[in-house]
Amino acid sequence: MRYFVAFTDVDPPYVNTDPACAVMISPTCISPFFRFTWGRPAEVLIDSGAYHHNRRRRALSQEEAVEQQMRILGALPEASRVGVMHCDVLPRQGISPAQALEATLVNAEKFLSYPLPGKVERVAVAHGDNPEEMYAVIRYLRELGYSRIAVGGLSRLNFQHRPKLLRLLEAAGEAGQDAELHALGLSGATLLPLMSQCGFASCDSAAPALFAVHGSLIYSHPFRRYRLDNALLNRADARQRTSLYEPLASPLPCPCPVCSTDPELLSTPGVEGTWYRSIHNYLHLKAQVEGRQVWERPYSLDGSRYGLSS
């Protein structure tokens, strides 16, 4: 499976460390004034921002979504492959689940006739509240002609409704056998084998940066999560949703470009340290998702390119 790292405008430019980087961008996570000072990413997925708009109880039209997505596309260095997602509609106050689903499918149909630059691939977003619905939605999107489908609404089930999540993944896999499936916001190590078995081609998450902010570190093969035992990094209010975070006195041996420069960089406080931990976490999570054992070149860490002291 391919790993897309979610990028917000406070994250390090992962692509400057990893030219094979695949990035997921949401228009709601990037300031309109943000300048991409990046190298060329290998792949980019741009979502509609519907999820964040919905959380703010604001409707987003398909037209508005495409306009914002094209603005980001215009500002980005040209990637080898670009996918733009259709504007799905989520249930909220005044919009029932059935109405949201219908509006999502209407938008998917509309999106097919939007003029997009030639190389840009259209990606439909599927939701389903139960396995039967998920199956039917994906089959419908396939009939409309979509060959790339991103499956949403799964990550919120990860902690409380694991059995339901597994059934939805299986239903999506069964319906989307002849399509390229992407799991939105899902990169949990215990789910990876099932996602891969169900035929998912890729997934994304913001985990590298989310973990980094709280001083947490990911290591791959085997997958492990630790929290650096460092008063400067640990916050009393930091979320700790599982018991899998073991305290760690000092970083473990690691061949990533941060640790091979100086493992103590991971303990740096402030934004600089968050960026170093994000890069370390990104490379480990990607290695875990993509089934790579180790990474070597072309990964590199050039502090000056991050605007950091080296």
Ligand SMILES: [Zn+2]
């Ligand atoms: Zn490292």
